[in-house]
Amino acid sequence: MSDVTEQGAIEGGGRRARGEGRGAAARRASRTGGGPGPSLPYIQRKIREYEVLDEEGLQLIERNADTVLEEIGIEFRDDPEALELWKAAGADVRGERVHFPKGLCRELLKTAPSNFTWHARNPERNAHIGGKATVFAPVYGPPFVRDLDGNRRYATIEDFRNFVKLAYMAPSVHSSGGTVCEPVDIPVNKRHLDMVYSHIKYSDKPFMGSVTAPERAEDTIAMAKIVFGDDFVEKNTVTLNLINANSPMVFDETMVGALKVYARHNQACVLSPFILSGAMSPVTVAGTLTQILAEVLAGASFTQLIRKGAPVLFGTFAASISMQSGAPTFGTPEPSLVSYGAAQLARRLGLPFRTGGSLCGSKVPDAQAAHESANTINMTLLAGTNFVLHAAGWLEGGLVSSYEKFMIDQDQLGMMQKMAEGVDLSENAQALDAIREVGPGSHYLGCSHTQANFQTAFYRSPLADNNSFEQWEIEGEKRIEQRANALARSWLEHYEAPYLDPAIDDALKEFIAKRKDSMPDAFT
């Protein structure tokens, strides 16, 4: 089968320093010609959602999920507190198996917010989660990287910092993400401290917390409090945190442990069944949707037992497995149907939704990687997804963070952001005067309407080569991954860190040193 997972080994958060983030570094880099344009705010979709289920189909899945919850139940393993809470809430708990009376989970979820602000240390980078908002975050979890010299090797903290820098510079990547790669050169029990610090130090976009152990979640909260202040963290959401169900129908100690820490501190859990259909769920779309809904209902409603009003997302990681080899497959039609359907179920529940990304199984950023990623990210946007993990850099089924793939993906994210603006129907956009001015048989290249609008009319890719064959030949017959490689090098060269109050920086370093001193090094 598969060694793919969304949880690598360890990952990681900040007193609120206001007014420092003016995007000055990005603008300086852009002026010099080698950097990206300024960062764009999160997407506010003006286009509608695409739907694959009608009312009857949605009700059918919901009824079946209720049956699963009541009759089969969901296990909460190695966590007596969770079982006690469920008993107290009215569930029928037998051993570690929790059976949910019809309607219990939905009733509990009424206190979960339908949308909220994900605060960044730079308020200009705050993201909205829910409603018509879409937020892109980088790849999460890979132990390996494909570096800029073409090597496939274990990731290091240097790679981690580089991906944080690239995500900080990428205009349409709205979050610094979480485990952008696993820094395996740092002991597993200490890594999360360096990861959270890197997100705070090298970026000012909102970041994710560590979920691989409750104490690492506590460290994340402690560091977030240094950046944002104690009171601010308890009253606002400054971290999103990836909580996977161990599908089918199990929540384990680690995940429930992290969930409890984050929910208690008002931080958001992205409650995501990790599904490779055919292995962790039935081989059918309808069966998979049923199981996903049951798992999310159980896990998400549990956050409300910990703290009413704590933000929680309806998450889905949907892929299939090859029935020949058992290998996971990405960008195929069935997971797209699952994600579209899950998005509809999430909207009916009133929860923000997470799915998709730029997923692929290819070992290199070739046409397979691109087709699979494009099939996934187009679906992700049209489904109306609110939070998109793995939106840039994912290669090889999530085992590898690729610099070249990151650059190619972030370009496509720019296209998705433009697409989300929909059709402008203003008088200027109607362009009737331009059509009058040009008339039959002429062209629009020099007309006044074109001159006035061409700067913003079309999305401009920094990587696509649309020159003539002859020009392309003269320039060395470069493939897009070669251009992506050069662009990544240029961005990293032009990177300038956003301002961080030295007092906060010192406090973070002091905290980390103290925590590290309290632990032996562990590498497994």
Place this chain on the structure above:
Amino acid sequence: MSDVTEQGAIEGGGRRARGEGRGAAARRASRTGGGPGPSLPYIQRKIREYEVLDEEGLQLIERNADTVLEEIGIEFRDDPEALELWKAAGADVRGERVHFPKGLCRELLKTAPSNFTWHARNPERNAHIGGKATVFAPVYGPPFVRDLDGNRRYATIEDFRNFVKLAYMAPSVHSSGGTVCEPVDIPVNKRHLDMVYSHIKYSDKPFMGSVTAPERAEDTIAMAKIVFGDDFVEKNTVTLNLINANSPMVFDETMVGALKVYARHNQACVLSPFILSGAMSPVTVAGTLTQILAEVLAGASFTQLIRKGAPVLFGTFAASISMQSGAPTFGTPEPSLVSYGAAQLARRLGLPFRTGGSLCGSKVPDAQAAHESANTINMTLLAGTNFVLHAAGWLEGGLVSSYEKFMIDQDQLGMMQKMAEGVDLSENAQALDAIREVGPGSHYLGCSHTQANFQTAFYRSPLADNNSFEQWEIEGEKRIEQRANALARSWLEHYEAPYLDPAIDDALKEFIAKRKDSMPDAFT
């Protein structure tokens, strides 16, 4: 600017031989392991259409198009007959400029069929055009090929035959297409005869006719009559024919000439403005949609002046140009918005719709080619497109037919076909018993539901590599285009021609020889 066009130089179209097409060749090839699976019938979409315009926006575009038609008008150049017909129909004709009273075009289009059958010489391969049907056809028009040895060179009749063979074998390519490449080794005035013959001889899927001169359209009709019979052709549609507007707002002698021949014989015209926004239309989506609608209304309604009830499609070729270099760009957000909007306008008109394909500007089948193609073909399916030209093999802005790209694209078309099936909500697909059988913490790999359904559960790509990195490394670190190259070679090796009645074959050859003898060789 651009030398891209949908019309290469020349292309082409056979007495109906029933019962010969049993797909035996494909099945034989598939059994030997090197060929494709059997051909699938055209797509009958069970998924809904995605829409980007609301009622208000649609009415706005329609009003503006009416204004363009009445106030600015459309030119029909070098065709006095067309102008006379428009006068007689009530249009205000000034010189070659036709001004259309409000509602005239829509009134005329009431006799155009909303859907019809596109007959193939093998009735099993008949395609439906309109409604929830989607038909994929190969690339159209390139003068160059990227061959299987990696050379970029002028296309030959041998290449033409090869692409016809590959399209015949590709399960989700439903049509043999038209000018799959330009056989430049044959005189330009004779080429269409060899092209039409190749479609009839080497495939039994429905094909397109020659449109580059009225007499070549007549030759197409004559050859179709040899295959299908005189009476059958006059009463049914056996060819689709690509009629481009010379945007902005011009129809030329060649296109109108071909249109008249086909409409008179009840053959379908795909009335397609060829739009690179910023050059042939305004730089805005709304302006482009307005012009497209005006051009289609004028051109499509003209077919009804020739013969009431002749089939005509609302066609759109939508791309943009780079405002920096003037080069055409593909797969970007703006043409997608144009196509989605145009599909809505076509449905309101009650006409079948054509747009999209697997378009790209890349010179090689790399990630750029794939992203641009995927962005386009996903949109094409979700827009509810009925006829899709350029669905496989298009490279380099349509200047090149690529063998490798053809194989990669046709795999993706298979995914689109699966996607179009939507979500199965049958009791089997609901899989509640499977969820009961497996329960929490186990897996679905061996369960009876998986065993019963895995053969059809997931789309199975013949090209994607989802093996482990180590396995991929052992197998030579192949990129998808290398696997596509090997698959194309294998298919061509396993190709077996569908049965063609020798009497028909002889009659076609005799016709061609006679026609060729009547003409001098012309190469420009």
